[in-house]
Amino acid sequence: MRVEYINPFVEASFNVLREVLQSDVKRGELYLKSTSMPVMGVAAIVGLAGDVEGRVLFDMDKPTALKVASAMNGEELPTMDDLVKATITELANMITAQAVTKLHELGFRFDLTPPAIFTGDNMEVTDQDVEALIVPMEVPQGRIEINVAIRERS
Amino acid sequence: MKTKDDFPSLNERPAEGVGPDGVPFRVLIVDDSMFIGKQISQILSSEGFEIAGICADGAAGMERYKELFPNVDIVTMDITMPKMDGITALRKIIEFDKNAKVVMISALGKQDLVKQALVTGAKSYIVKPLDRKKVLERIVAVLNK
Ligand SMILES: [Mg+2]
Numbered sequence: 178m179r180v181e182y183i184n185p186f187v188e189a190s191f192n193v194l195r196e197v198l199q200s201d202v203k204r205g206e207l208y209l210k211s212t213s214m215p216v217m218g219v220a221a222i223v224g225l226a227g228d229v230e231g232r233v234l235f236d237m238d239k240p241t242a243l244k245v246a247s248a249m250n251g252e253e254l255p256t257m258d259d260l261v262k263a264t265i266t267e268l269a270n271m272i273t274a275q276a277v278t279k280l281h282e283l284g285f286r287f288d289l290t291p292p293a294i295f296t297g298d299n300m301e302v303t304d305q306d307v308e309a310l311i312v313p314m315e316v317p318q319g320r321i322e323i324n325v326a327i328r329e330r331s
Numbered sequence: 332m333k334t335k336d337d338f339p340s341l342n343e344r345p346a347e348g349v350g351p352d353g354v355p356f357r358v359l360i361v362d363d364s365m366f367i368g369k370q371i372s373q374i375l376s377s378e379g380f381e382i383a384g385i386c387a388d389g390a391a392g393m394e395r396y397k398e399l400f401p402n403v404d405i406v407t408m409d410i411t412m413p414k415m416d417g418i419t420a421l422r423k424i425i426e427f428d429k430n431a432k433v434v435m436i437s438a439l440g441k442q443d444l445v446k447q448a449l450v451t452g453a454k455s456y457i458v459k460p461l462d463r464k465k466v467l468e469r470i471v472a473v474l475n476k
Binding site for chain 1: 364365366367369370373411438439440441459460462
């Protein structure tokens with residue numbers, strides 16, 4: 178996977194997280210994962226289709242999701258309810274929108290599918306023939322991994 | 332009992348959501364994200380606006396506008412929504428009430444859709460992530476136009 182695809186997501190995640198959480202964001206070391214991988218418990222996924230295809234997964238554990246949603250709503254949200262899911266989905270939306278704007282400026286043409294959110298234990302994602310680059314982001318609420326798998330359409 | 336007069340300096344700034352006649356402005360919020368709907372509603376209620384309704388898709392938003400009319404002052408309209416998108420709902424609202432004040436709520440990177448909405452008759456737009464200042468500025472500006 179070309180690194181041009183990942184940078185806009187790193188930048189957008191950094192900017193949007195800092196803005197909506199009003200706090201410091203630290204970027205961890207990028208790493209590569211291939212084929213199937215477990216996800217942490219709450220995953221928002223956005224699909225891309227066009228010149229490039231693939232998906233971006235925003236992955237975090239449940240306590241982190243609850244804390245992030247609580248911070249974004251300015252109130253304590255103790256359970257994984259519809260508001261928490263809508264909040265995490267919107268976070269994924271905002272980050273993806275910013276990253277894709279950048280990618281469009283760089284000349285890539287593709288559309289997004291609306292984000293879908295998955296919650297549960299022991300979830301696993303399998304990507305066929307495409308490796309995923311993962312950017313961990315540390316926020317005061319925990320760790321959010323931005324997991325990007327994109328390839329050019331053959 | 333304490334009255335407003337006991338806090339002379341506290342309420343000097345008039346709430347943004349209340350008109351010159353002391354009557355709150357009535358807002359219809361149309362957004363399929365429960366998070367965004369709640370966020371807009373909290374920002375506006377805290378400034379004294381009255382939330383006349385929150386609808387989760389364009390079709391419901393347009394119907395609600397017609398039901399509320401003329402007791403609605405401004406609409407916040409998401410663009411990407413199921414059933415009926417925000418631009419179609421905007422067009423139908425303008426067809427029904429050519430003076431409708433509609434402010435679009437947009438994700439970044441939707442300039443073409445925002446332009447289309449402004450041409451169709453939207454009065455302004457706000458790009459997400461939303462913050463209090465940005466939302467109030469735009470809504471108040473449109474109400475004062
Ligand atoms: Mg929407």
